[in-house]
Amino acid sequence: MLRQRPVMLDAAIAEIRAVLGDRLTIAMAVREQHGKGEAYHKPAPPDAVAFVESTEEVVAVVKACAKYRIPVIPFGAGTALEGHTAALHGGICVDVTRMNKVLAVNTSDLDVRVQPGVTRKQLNEYLRDTGLFFPIDPGADASIGGMTATRASGTNAVRYGTMRENVLSLEVVTADGRVVRTSRRARKSSAGYDLTRLFVGSEGTLGVITEITVKVYGIPEATSSAMCAFPDVKSAVDTCIATIQAGIPVARIELADKLQMEAIAAYSKINIPAAPTLWLEFHGSETGVKEQAEFVQAIAAEHGGEDFRWTTDPAERKKIWQARHDAAYASKGLRQGCSIWATDVCVPISRLADCIVETQADLDASFIPAPIVGHVGDGNFHLCFVLNMDDPKEVAEANRLNDRLIHRALSMDGTCTGEHGVGYGKIDFLTAEHGEAVSLMRMIKKSLDPDNIMNPGKIVRV
């Protein structure tokens, strides 16, 4: 798609302004802020930003854009990592941050209905007095709309699933401006194609998500947390595999490699071993979480785990997890003045140790440091390149390492992204991953968005 002729754009902007007034802006600072995510991608500002406040307003924007064939780019918290919000072909950015109401909390059904601008932390704050919580936790305080659009997950996915498993129903505005509800609120259904799952992970390319019904969970009676260092990555991963095979309903199981632990120790000034480390969390009854922690302690010992510490004390638990939470800042501290480029892959867990070890060998031979952290129960891990984005040689090197990482993951029957999404940063890897299946994705895109106005240039090229 070529850049729109200004006359068409002007007409669309005029129609939208008639509905939104000042909430449609063409100020350059606002446009620039909306054309970039939190990653390394070249930003591309939209032609205007629409601060919508209702589904009806989204419909008005989309209808105007459909009429003049102007791209529509949804925008939530702006925390996307693969250039999802870049307006590659210009167009109108639909900023949903003002659509931030929790619309319904159904305590008996353990579900909530929210507008797309509600962030995950906001939702949990809102739920605080209900005894319920929403477990999906990407690192950033992302919006639920954005998390749905990218099929996000985080540390709790091994127990509670990803957005794929936790979205019950969506309201979406289609490319022709219709309002569609993808599903009823029943926990399960065999009534027709799974439109909910089709829109989860569609990154704004099939429609704009305007309401999300997600599952929530009772806050567990008790929680125990644990931390343990291992002689090598394989021992840590094998501990994880044995834990899951034994049916331990582990809530979190996180891995950091040696370099990451060194970075954390330096950043946090705490005394932790410079060795591959697992963090674990268990949810259940008082006796249950004790039993689970002790069970895994024994498994870890069999695999050479040292100094397995576990606790149910909230202050101690916080201290254990603080080290994990410090990972990103600690990485940045490895090279002063440098930026972070986080990438992710996911492989079958049986290949995870191999994938990490081979990747580490690659990194050892490179001049760019890249600590590894992973949601190891899912086989998902992140490289965090610490580099000078202004140096083309460094960017080229990170690209080379990223390419090799992804092809390594694909060769192990893995995926080019476990939870960050495709955006335009990983669009070229999709064919390598899916082959012929990409043509089916393209057919679906063309059928639901024949004029290619919904976030064009993301996921599939048309």
Next chain:
Amino acid sequence: MLRQRPVMLDAAIAEIRAVLGDRLTIAMAVREQHGKGEAYHKPAPPDAVAFVESTEEVVAVVKACAKYRIPVIPFGAGTALEGHTAALHGGICVDVTRMNKVLAVNTSDLDVRVQPGVTRKQLNEYLRDTGLFFPIDPGADASIGGMTATRASGTNAVRYGTMRENVLSLEVVTADGRVVRTSRRARKSSAGYDLTRLFVGSEGTLGVITEITVKVYGIPEATSSAMCAFPDVKSAVDTCIATIQAGIPVARIELADKLQMEAIAAYSKINIPAAPTLWLEFHGSETGVKEQAEFVQAIAAEHGGEDFRWTTDPAERKKIWQARHDAAYASKGLRQGCSIWATDVCVPISRLADCIVETQADLDASFIPAPIVGHVGDGNFHLCFVLNMDDPKEVAEANRLNDRLIHRALSMDGTCTGEHGVGYGKIDFLTAEHGEAVSLMRMIKKSLDPDNIMNPGKIVRV
């Protein structure tokens, strides 16, 4: 679509016979057996039945059918309940029962790859010595291919999910005869549209499923089972809601109404109260399943539950569950010489008691008995009409009750089918349930199967 002209059909049959030889049959007895499921629907025999043995043979059949625009109807164990296998417009039935190999068991990754004709019991038999099991258990010994196609579930869904959550990846033959793999084997992915979930529940209308990779689980260390009678349906459902809210990871929680319990007592000649009854099962450690059972025992007591019996003894557990397993036969025993017509709906659990009580009032005013059993943790329940299928008056009455049941479920934000699927039996309810969303389903169907040859007349009319 009109009935194919015989000359086109003959040409397709000749091409397929060149590949399959005697494994393509036009014998009337075989065709008739393949044109019906296990339900009340008018059977419609296909023009021929192809007993395929490989993906390549499926490709050959589909390509011949695509060339001559002949319908393709996949067939597994023949246990569908909404007329899924009826060849409404004639065509070639693709019988996959000979594609019944378990292709891979990945014990570290807890997944298996199977051909579509493998049945769930066959798979569990195969897994017996591995310490793993596949939990999805619709009543019948359905094929994994059919279970995938109908998004099936069963008694374990409250803990382990449905086919929606348990299919990792599919190989499918598309309407134009291409072989597509929908996903890699990684546990999670954000790489593009969720084609796996699109094909799960598509009932053969988008392609023929030729391989399925599903999750499996470690057999729990311990299992406890429980049974308890309640003064009314609401007390039983409230016990279920409180159990789930408390975060008890209940593996099964099944409900039967008073009529069903009377039928079971009469059939099995056992002494059980004629009252709404819950069965429960807990999976975990020895102490865990004891703790869970006792916790729920206390919840049940608060809701008027009487004589809550629980046990970890295998023989006792079997006895407890035998009563539940007898439900279908017991229902049939209510009226000698009559048939069973099983329908299902699913509602948010907060509305489940209302939905069942209102339905019972409907049934009390009718001359057709219909016991109720339900997977109550999901809000899913079945009516089991016991009727004389040869009496149009009885069939009309069951249809009337079924219509009212479905519209009642829809009015409670539920679905017209929780686990049986749409087939052609529930196709007219889909618009009532999904409204505008059905047009999106139609757009997807048209884009992936432009000539409407894949199981035409099911899910969406084109």
